[in-house]
């Protein structure tokens with residue numbers, strides 16, 4: 001760790017800073033998880049060792065709870081499942097994910113001591129638990145968890161004080177990092193990465209963090225190597241500059257970000273973007289047409305209408321009623337699009353949802369149009385290397401391509417590729433997919449310019465053979481991976 005050091009960040013406590021200059025896409029550090037667990041709700045759908053989603057998993061014959069891709073994954077995961085396996089059997093069932101995670105951490109620390117690798121910059125004892133900041137209802141839940149933990153923890157294992165157990169629950173609660181599936185599209189579990197816990201928040205950060213599952217063969221050869229996060233630089237970082245990541249999505253107003261940070265992470269953000277309310281005006285702006293702006297009242301009315309329709313749409317989406325989603329979005333967009341700017345965050349959510357659902361329903365023309373609008377808006381709001389912007393550009397690129405708009409499609413895919421090379425790196429599966437799409441669309445574009453007829457017939461064939469991996473069923477409301485750390489709801 002010769003490129004970073006711990007320091008006292010004014011007003012924030014401990015933090016990390018650069019000890020030498022860094023550039024966009026640099027991996028500042030990579031860190032394997034100290035421990036991680038699959039969410040309760042996905043225990044049968046995600047491998048408990050490599051955290052990949054697989055259509056068919058094998059169950060641990062002993063506890064009948066853990067699931068694995070195959071024998072290799074099971075063997076690789078045995079060191080961290082051994083104690084858990086017999087504890088689950090003795091307890092009669094698997095306890096919830098927080099208890100399972102705290103127990104996995106405890107077993108590992110009991111075995112290896114509080115520093116498990118020479119790269120680890122902090123022990124978990126040194127991290128804050130914020131237990132005293134917890135509101136009444138969370139404290140009550142904590143007590144129940146501790147009670148169950150004590151029942152679950154084997155009598156024959158090393159015993160810990162309630163204070164130590166409570167501290168670990170607190171640490172896991174505010175530092176548990178959300179683990180995504182291998183494509184980075186769905187949150188599937190939660191893990192602890194001690195060094196990452198030292199990186200403070202900024203609403204306009206200079207770093208991003210990405211989970212990289214690596215390739216399958218590397219996974220199996222090295223224990224624990226599978227759940228590795230990388231802290232990557234988003235742009236130039238000077239020597240001595242603090243390293244920061246965003247714990248919450250910038251596509252919220254300052255007030256809303258502050259509220260989320262306070263309730264979930266117990267601090268008041270004093271970053272430049274919060275202090276100066278930067279871009280808040282754009283996020284609720286009216287649309288200027290030929291130099292004429294709508295009145296404040298019109299904008300407010302359209303904003304309120306949009307908000308109400310978003311609630312209605314979320315409900316329909318939750319019920320899987322996609323035609324209702326489309327009708328609601330369309331109506332709302334028709335009414336508010338002439339009044340609201342393309343950076344208005346409610347309108348952006350409408351476009352985003354409509355394009356996602358239309359792509360799923362295979363109406364690519366609509367999907368492409370709204371995805372492009374969404375990307376145009378995002379570009380005015382997000383940091384140019386923001387990962388969410390990259391993912392949005394990818395979605396827009398794919399839908400344009402599917403709709404036969406090869407030139408725009410190729411451009412968007414190139415843009416997405418450039419961003420993801422910084423935020424995800426060249427070995428991430430999504431970057432690799434993008435590279436493949438970039439080459440494919442480049443070739444098609446060349447062909448299109450030479451002979452349109454040949455191009456169209458070839459495109460049909462190419463699209464038929466390629467499953468559009470991006471066009472998953474629309475996710476239920478905001479279950480995406482917008483927030484860095486996982487908090488129990």
Ligand SMILES: [Zn+2]
Pocket residue numbers: 047048049050051052068069070073
């Ligand atoms: Zn696996």
Ligand SMILES: [Zn+2]
Pocket residue numbers: 060061062063064065066081084085086
């Ligand atoms: Zn088992």
Ligand SMILES: [Zn+2]
Pocket residue numbers: 202203204257269270271272273274275
């Ligand atoms: Zn802030």
